[in-house]
Amino acid sequence: MAKSSEPLWWFLFAGGGVVAAFLVPVHILLTGIAAPLGWAPQAFDYDRIASLTSHPLVRLYLFVLISAPLFHWAHRFRHTLFDLGLRVGRGLVATACYGTAFLGSLVAAVVLQLFLIIPVVILPFLYVGFLMAIAPPTVWRRRPLRERIREGFTQDRLLAGFFLLCGLVLLGLTGLFAFQVGMGLFGDLLGLGELRSELIQRGILTSGQSLNDFLPQLIFIPGLAPTGLLSLILALVFLWGKRR
Amino acid sequence: MRRYRRPLGPTWWLTQRAYFLFMLRELTSVFIAAYLALLLLGVYRLSLGREAYEAYLQLLATPGMLFFHVVALIAALFHTLTWFDVLPKVLVVRFGERRLPGAIVAGVNYVAWVVVSAVIAWILLRG
Incomplete structure (x- = not known):
């Protein structure tokens, strides 16, 4: 049996880490570097992207892509702060980190209309x-x-x-x-x-x-x-x- | 009972290369999260219509944003490499008495990573 809420956060951290490891690099390369440099102008045309993201499965994918690594960030950031010598406000820091991840997921779900x-x-x-x-x-x-x-x-x-x-x-x-x-x-x-x-x-x-x-x-x-x-x-x- | 805790300064991670790389790895998550926030902003702008979306693309084309994305890409790749490096230690696959070598576990993941990335790139770029 769990002695704290850590297993849940660790589970979300691991899931987010997998998503970040597998999916994020190619997305940064495509939307962050290929799109603005105009390597494939027809691919990032408004009509095309709009029709692509109108599919519910694509939006679900985007939700997972955005939400899961946020929990990965929250977990790592929280522990990094303590590793750097923060000795006070443990509850506050944990709540702020995971709360931010939850808030981001909420915003993502609303923006993606899921x-x-x-x-x-x-x-x-x-x-x-x-x-x-x-x-x-x-x-x-x-x-x-x-x-x-x-x-x-x-x-x-x-x-x-x-x-x-x-x-x-x-x-x-x-x-x-x-x-x-x-x-x-x-x-x-x-x-x-x-x-x-x-x-x-x-x-x-x-x-x-x-x-x-x-x-x-x-x-x-x-x-x-x-x-x-x-x-x-x-x-x-x-x-x-x-x-x- | 209070145990003795050796005091550590806030710069302990600068004292050794391994500690420094550890801290870098932890920091990659910040860049990944920042990129995802930008991506979410993009999805939001997309939902507002053509003009907002094209203004967003122009914002991405500014030098500062390009620089950020290059840094974020390096951070994300560093995360991927370290993640696959750790994975065989966490994920132990056994066949009876014998243990599947870590290199194979990591190798399968690298292959899967390349395939997944290629599929995503194909879906996004085929138009």
Whole structure:
């Protein structure tokens, strides 16, 4: 059994290292050197690249390419800071490093419009990391969960703050999308037609009225709302347990 | 009980070649991450439309960016070489009593690396 959350970070570090070793050099050569020097101008034409990246598998590939090495970076950077003699703020540094990697992955998923990845892949990893950080599995086994909560968790509050932020951001996003979908589908029915056309004019709302136009948001909401709520609950339990 | 910890200055990694190479290897991840952030920016600009994408390509063609990418390429290659160098020590393949030589484990990975890189280059450049 694991004695700390290190196995999870090491797993992500190794996976990211493999991705970086196999895929990154050729990508730097192609997009960073071949493209700007004009070695293959027709290959980097806008229409061609746009059609290439419109395929979901290509976007999934790009997500893995970008996200995995970020965790590799986080792990190495964290340990390098300690190797260089940093003796304070271990929790802060670890949270900042892995938090940055999670944030980067989140941004990548949104930019690549792979919204389903957020509840299905990113958040489970986030929860596992969080739970292992506040109480490694060996500790859970030795003392029952109820007892642990009553005593308060021993680790620092930063992770709780991070989770609180995650929960608030996710719930905010859910609200935003729910508002978009609601306005698009029921705006006229609720007598908010004017507000709706105003939003379309400003480009906040798409003009489509069919359900298909809101499909990404409709998929997104059921994934986001529970995870956002769970984040908040975990953070509150954590903070409350600490204070006692 | 507090154990004695030998004090180390922040420049311990400059004292030996092996330590220095170790620190360089750790630092490659910074360049790789920076490159991926740029790539993500490119994907974002691509989603904004033709003008934004072409402005991004022009940004990449500036001397500073080219220099960064050359450095990042060297860093990434260094990471790849060191990664494949370590791999046979981590990944021990056994056939019964006998252990597959590390050179073969590393060699297979090098071949796979070249093939994967070629496939990616072919997909991106064939147009």
